[in-house]
Amino acid sequence: MTALFVNREEEIEAFERNLSTLEYSLFLVEGESGIGKTALLAQFEVVLKRSGLPYYLVNFRNSSYTPIEIINGLLRMMGRVNCPALQKVFDALGEVSGIVVKDNQLSLGAKIIIDAQLNLRYEQEREFWYAQLSGALFDDLVNAPQRTYILMMDTYEKASDIVKRWISIHLLPSIRNQRKLIIVVSGQQVPVLDIEWETHYKRLILSGLDLPYWESYARMLSVSPPHPEWIKAWHFLFKGKPAAMIGAIAALG
Amino acid sequence: MRKSIADSFSPQLEERKYWELIQYVLRSFSRDEQRMIFSLFLFRWFNEDILEYLRHEVCNEMKDLAAVWHILQRLPFLEVFPERGFTFHELYRRVVLSQLWHEEPDFYRYVAQLAAGYFLQFADDIPARVESVYHLLIAKPSEARDAYLQLIIDFQDNGQFGQWHVLNQCGWEHIDSGRLDLENTALVHESTGRLLRLVGARRESILLLEKALDIYRVLGDKGSEGGVLYSLSYDYNQEGFREKAIKGYEKAHQIFLEIGDKYYAADSLFRLGEMFEFNGETEKACAAFRQAGELFKAIDEPAREGDALFYMAETGFLPAEQALVLYHTALPLFREGWERYSSMPPDDPRLANPLRLSRARMRRWRLYSIAINMGDCLQAIGKLEGEAENYYALFLEAESSYYKALDLALQMLDLRWIIRARLRLGDIQVLVGKLESASHFFNKALEEALKIGHKLYAGWSYKGLGDIAFERGDGDQARIYYLQARELYLEIKAYSNIQRQIDPKLALLDA
Numbered sequence: 001m002t003a004l005f006v007n008r009e010e011e012i013e014a015f016e017r018n019l020s021t022l023e024y025s026l027f028l029v030e031g032e033s034g035i036g037k038t039a040l041l042a043q044f045e046v047v048l049k050r051s052g053l054p055y056y057l058v059n060f061r062n063s064s065y066t067p068i069e070i071i072n073g074l075l076r077m078m079g080r081v082n083c084p085a086l087q088k089v090f091d092a093l094g095e096v097s098g099i100v101v102k103d104n105q106l107s108l109g110a111k112i113i114i115d116a117q118l119n120l121r122y123e124q125e126r127e128f129w130y131a132q133l134s135g136a137l138f139d140d141l142v143n144a145p146q147r148t149y150i151l152m153m154d155t156y157e158k159a160s161d162i163v164k165r166w167i168s169i170h171l172l173p174s175i176r177n178q179r180k181l182i183i184v185v186s187g188q189q190v191p192v193l194d195i196e197w198e199t200h201y202k203r204l205i206l207s208g209l210d211l212p213y214w215e216s217y218a219r220m221l222s223v224s225p226p227h228p229e230w231i232k233a234w235h236f237l238f239k240g241k242p243a244a245m246i247g248a249i250a251a252l253g
Numbered sequence: 254m255r256k257s258i259a260d261s262f263s264p265q266l267e268e269r270k271y272w273e274l275i276q277y278v279l280r281s282f283s284r285d286e287q288r289m290i291f292s293l294f295l296f297r298w299f300n301e302d303i304l305e306y307l308r309h310e311v312c313n314e315m316k317d318l319a320a321v322w323h324i325l326q327r328l329p330f331l332e333v334f335p336e337r338g339f340t341f342h343e344l345y346r347r348v349v350l351s352q353l354w355h356e357e358p359d360f361y362r363y364v365a366q367l368a369a370g371y372f373l374q375f376a377d378d379i380p381a382r383v384e385s386v387y388h389l390l391i392a393k394p395s396e397a398r399d400a401y402l403q404l405i406i407d408f409q410d411n412g413q414f415g416q417w418h419v420l421n422q423c424g425w426e427h428i429d430s431g432r433l434d435l436e437n438t439a440l441v442h443e444s445t446g447r448l449l450r451l452v453g454a455r456r457e458s459i460l461l462l463e464k465a466l467d468i469y470r471v472l473g474d475k476g477s478e479g480g481v482l483y484s485l486s487y488d489y490n491q492e493g494f495r496e497k498a499i500k501g502y503e504k505a506h507q508i509f510l511e512i513g514d515k516y517y518a519a520d521s522l523f524r525l526g527e528m529f530e531f532n533g534e535t536e537k538a539c540a541a542f543r544q545a546g547e548l549f550k551a552i553d554e555p556a557r558e559g560d561a562l563f564y565m566a567e568t569g570f571l572p573a574e575q576a577l578v579l580y581h582t583a584l585p586l587f588r589e590g591w592e593r594y595s596s597m598p599p600d601d602p603r604l605a606n607p608l609r610l611s612r613a614r615m616r617r618w619r620l621y622s623i624a625i626n627m628g629d630c631l632q633a634i635g636k637l638e639g640e641a642e643n644y645y646a647l648f649l650e651a652e653s654s655y656y657k658a659l660d661l662a663l664q665m666l667d668l669r670w671i672i673r674a675r676l677r678l679g680d681i682q683v684l685v686g687k688l689e690s691a692s693h694f695f696n697k698a699l700e701e702a703l704k705i706g707h708k709l710y711a712g713w714s715y716k717g718l719g720d721i722a723f724e725r726g727d728g729d730q731a732r733i734y735y736l737q738a739r740e741l742y743l744e745i746k747a748y749s750n751i752q753r754q755i756d757p758k759l760a761l762l763d764a
Binding site for chain 2: 033034038059061062063064065066097115116117118119120121122123124125127128158160161162165237238243244246247248250251
C-alpha cells in the first residue's frame with residue numbers, strides 16, 4: 001500500500017495552527033491525481049487524533065454517499081444526544097413520510113428510506129428538507145460540547161451532484177462566519193467560492209515534492225538505485241509526484 | 254513561464270512512462286501473478302471474495318489466497334476503497350486499463366466477462382448490479398444497455414440517486430477512456446442528463462440530453478431520440494427557450510408517428526397545446542388539443558381523448574355552448590379511462606414509455622391525471638349547468654374524484670400534485686357548502702405551498718380561504734385573503750387569475 005509521507009510540513013502546520021486560532025472555517029486542498037491529497041488528509045487525521053478533536057472523514061471515491069449519510073456521520077461525531085434540533089426535523093419529516101427516527105439513530109434502512117423519500121419528492125420540497133436539516137444541524141452545533149468539530153471530504157470531484165449541491169447550497173454558506181465546524185474539502189476539483197469567502201478559507205495547492213526529499217526518502221528505505229541518477233531521472237519524469245515516486249522507489253526494494 | 258520538458262509530454266507519453274514504471278514494479282512477479290494483478294485492475298474495487306473467484310479463473314499456479322494477499326500488499330499502488338475493500342490508485346488504474354485495452358483486448362474482454370459474471374450472482378444487490386453493468390459494457394455491450402436501462406428505471410422509481418450516480422460514473426469512466434460503443438455512450442449521456450434534471454441542474458442536464466440526442470440521430474435510434482426530445486422540449490420551455498420547445502415537440506411528434514408510437518405522437522401535440530395555452534395563445538392551443546384528441550381517439554385512449562377535449566374547452570377560445578358540449582363529451586371518456594387504467598396490471602405493455610419511467614409509475618401518474626381532470630370536468634359542468642337538478646351530484650362526484658387524486662399523489666410523494674389535489678378539494682367543498690373541511694384543505698395547501706415557495710398555489714390557497722370567509726359573510730377577512738392572493742399572483746404575473754378569480758370578488762365586496 002502507498003506509504004505515508006510527511007513532507008508537507010507547511011500544509012500540516014497551517015492546518016494544525018488553525019485548530020487553535022480558528023482563523024479559517026474551510027480548507028481547500030487541490031492538486032492533480034497522485035499528488036498526495038489523500039495522504040495529506042491522512043496526516044491531518046494524525047494531527048486530529050493527537051489533539052483529541054472530533055472529526056469525520058468522507059471519501060467520495062465510493063461515490064454513492066448521500067447528504068443523509070454525511071449528516072449521519074456528523075451526528076455520530078457530535079453525539080446524537082447533543083442534537084435535539086435535528087431530532088425535531090426527523091420528527092417533522094416522519095409526519096409526512098412515516099419514517100420513525102428515535103434518538104437520532106439512523107439505521108441503514110432508515111438512511112436508505114429517508115434518502116429515497118427525499119429524492120422522490122419534488123425538487124423544491126427536497127431543498128426545503130435539506131435546508132431544515134442543515135439549519136437544525138447548525139443549531140445543534142452551536143450548543144455542542146466541543147470547541148470545534150472537523151469534517152474532511154476527500155475526492156470531492158467524484159461526489160454526486162446532489163451531494164455537491166447540498167454542500168454548496170446548504171453546508172458551506174452556513175459555516176462561513178462560524179468556527180464550530182471546520183471543513184476540509186480535497187480533490188482535483190473543489191467548490192467554487194464567492195468573494196465573501198476571502199478571509200474565511202485557506203487554499204492549499206499541492207505540487208510534486210522536491211528532489212532532495214526523494215533522495216532522502218530512498219535512503220530512509222535503504223534502497224539504492226542501479227545508477228545514482230535514477231532518482232533524479234524519475235523526479236524529472238514524474239515531476240516529483242508522490243504516487244509515482246513512491247511506486248518507483250518501492251520497486252527498487 | 255518556461256515549461257519544463259517533462260511538462261511538455263503528450264498524454265500518450267505520460268501514459269507510456271507510467272506503464273514503464275508499472276512494468277518495472279511488477280518485473281519480479283511471475284507471469285501468473287502479473288495476470289492476477291492485471292485482472293484485478295479491471296475491478297473498480299475488490300475484496301477477498303473477488304480474489305478467491307479470480308484465483309480459480311485466471312491463475313494456473315496460484316493456489317494459496319494468502320500468497321495473493323502477500324503480493325498485493327507489496328504493491329505501492331494498492332489503496333483502500335471505502336466500505337468495499339481495495340482498489341488501485343486511479344492514476345495507475347487508468348494506465349493499466351488503457352494498455353490492456355489497446356494491447357490485449359481479448360484478455361480485457363475475458364476478464365470483464367468474468368467480472369460481470371461474478372457480480373451477476375448477486376441479482377438482489379444494487380451495488381453489485383451496478384458493477385455488473387460496468388463490466389458488461391465491455392464484455393457484452395447490448396446486454397449492458399438493457400441492464401443499464403432497467404437500472405435507470407429502478408433508480409427513478411425508488412429514488413436511489415446515489416447509486417444512479419455511481420452507475421453513470423461507471424459509464425463515464427469507459428467513455429473518457431474511449432472504450433464505450435456509441436449506443437451506450439448515448440445512453441450514459443441520457444442517463445446523466447435525466448439524473449441532473451431530477452436534482453435540479455436543468456441547464457447542465459439540457460447539454461447532456463442534447464449530446465445524447467445527437468448520438469441517437471447518428472445511430473438512427475428513433476425511439477430514444479423521440480423520448481429525449483420530448484423531455485428536452487419541456488425543459489426548453491421551463492428555461493424560457495420557447496421556440497426550441499415548440500420545434501422540439503413538433504419534431505418529437507413526427508418521430509413518434511414515424512416509428513408508430515401514436516400515443517407519444519399525440520402526447521407531444523398535447524404538451525404543445527399546454528404550452529400555447531400557458532402563453533395565452535388559445536387558438537393555437539385549441540388546434541393542438543384537437544389534433545391530439547383525434548390521435549388519442551384513433552388509438553382508443555379514451556382518458557387522453559377526454560383530456561384533449563377538456564383542455565380545448567378550458568382554453569376559453571370556444572364559446573360557452575361549444576365548451577359545454579366538449580365537457581359532456583369528455584366526461585364519459587374520463588369515466589371509461591378511469592375504469593380501464595384502474596383495472597390495468599401495473600406492468601401492462603400499454604404503459605411502456607420512452608421516458609425511462611416504470612410502467613407502474615406511469616399507471617399511477619395517468620390515474621392521477623384522470624382523477625383531477627375528471628373532477629375538473631364535473632365541476633365545470635356543474636357550474637355551467639348551475640340551474641340543472643343534478644349539479645350537486647356532479648360536485649359530489651368531483652369531490653370523490655379529487656380524493657382519489659389526493660390518495661395517488663400522496664403515494665407518489667410529489668408535493669405539487671398533493672397541493673393541486675388539496676386545492677381542488679377545497680374549491681369543490683366550498684361549492685357544496687363543506688366550509689370547515691375546505692378550510693382544512695386550503696390551510697394545509699397554503700402551508701405546503703409556502704414550504705416549497707410555490708406562489709401560484711399559495712395564491713390559490715389564499716383565494717380559497719377568501720372564498721370561505723366570503724361565504725361566511727366575513728367581508729373584512731375575505732378582503733385580506735383576496736389581497737394576499739392578488740399580491741402573490743402579481744409577483745408571478747398571473748394576471749388572468751387576478752382578472753378571473755380575484756378582482757370580481759373584490760368588486761363584489763366593494764359593492
